[in-house]
């Protein structure tokens with residue numbers, strides 16, 4: 001492998017929603033990282049990059065030789081008809097093919113990990129896609145591959161920013177169904193996968209977890225809802241018995257101020273928005289969405305398709321750059337453990 005790309009295979013970037021900002025932030029990320037010792041290629045329809053010098057490659061490894069000079073694009077078999085600002089369900093087969101191939105390359109060791117560009121979930125679902133997001137799709141695509149080093153399988157979503165890491169225990173589901181589905185096993189699994197990831201992927205030797213309640217004021221001693229006492233507290237007690245440093249259930253509204261954040265390494269929250277609102281508010285342009293508990297490395301920018309600004313040249317690539325850097329760092333740590 002060429003020295004400027006580091007010792008590992010390149011990262012595979014997916015195309016994401018072709019009507020969104022993926023192409024422009026990928027070009028910008030390539031410009032920012034081309035001299036940085038990280039290599040990647042994108043699996044996409046080359047027509048998305050008209051006006052930019054790209055190199056069409058035929059295998060992941062070809063990216064290494066060209067990366068410093070041009071963005072390597074591995075063409076899809078499906079073609080697209082993209083218009084900036086429009087997410088057309090007709091492009092779904094190409095969007096899905098890109099994700100599937102990135103995972104295949106990663107499982108085969110031809111790519112060192114997967115960095116996904118944002119997808120328009122509603123558009124994919126309208127075309128018949130059966131998964132609510134990448135997280136669940138990636139878990140299905142990797143379900144039969146053993147986890148490395150005996151680690152516990154997820155998937156678990158983490159939003160990782162410079163000052164805060166949050167994990168939603170329930171992910172892409174309605175608030176009503178999340179509250180109904182919540183059980184101690186889900187909380188325990190999310191906590192164990194998170195603690196393992198903090199140890200092995202983020203080099204935090206003794207990870208401390210703060211676990212939120214579900215209801216206002218963590219249920220106010222059972223007067224504002226029963227789940228905090230009947231579901232979350234028993235999960236935390238079981239985690240403590242297993243040696244996991246976890247405390248709670250904490251009122252979600254007071255666990256994210258600066259002094260509170262200093263007392264833990266990751267906050268586990270019961271609902272998607274409990275976890276993602278603080279993470280994106282504090283660090284919208286720096287935070288990274290990481291899927292923990294997969295046999296492959298997967299990161300993503302924390303933002304979505306941004307259809308409202310697609311093609312206008314104002315989309316920032318910071319979160320994608322952070323996602324690429326984090327994927328490379330995680331892959332390096334995992335390779336050192338094998």
Ligand SMILES: NC(=O)c1ccc[n+]([C@@H]2O[C@H](COP(=O)([O-])OP(=O)(O)OC[C@H]3O[C@@H](n4cnc5c(N)ncnc54)[C@H](O)[C@@H]3O)[C@@H](O)[C@H]2O)c1
Nearest residue numbers: 117118119120121122300302303304305306308309315316
């Ligand atoms: N990883 C993913 O695939 C992923 C992540 C989040 C959201 N989504 C999907 O994206 C779609 C749109 O979601 P949304 O509108 O809630 O969120 P969004 O992140 O796309 O947009 C929210 C706001 O942030 C702005 N914004 C987003 N990215 C930006 C960037 N790089 N630079 C500057 N401004 C930026 C947008 O212009 C918009 O005003 C939905 O279908 C959602 O499910 C996908």
Ligand SMILES: N[C@H](C(=O)O)[C@H](O)COP(=O)(O)O
Nearest residue numbers: 133134135136289300302303
């Ligand atoms: N919940 C995520 C967010 O708002 O950032 C987003 O939907 C992405 O999820 P996947 O990585 O599962 O697509």
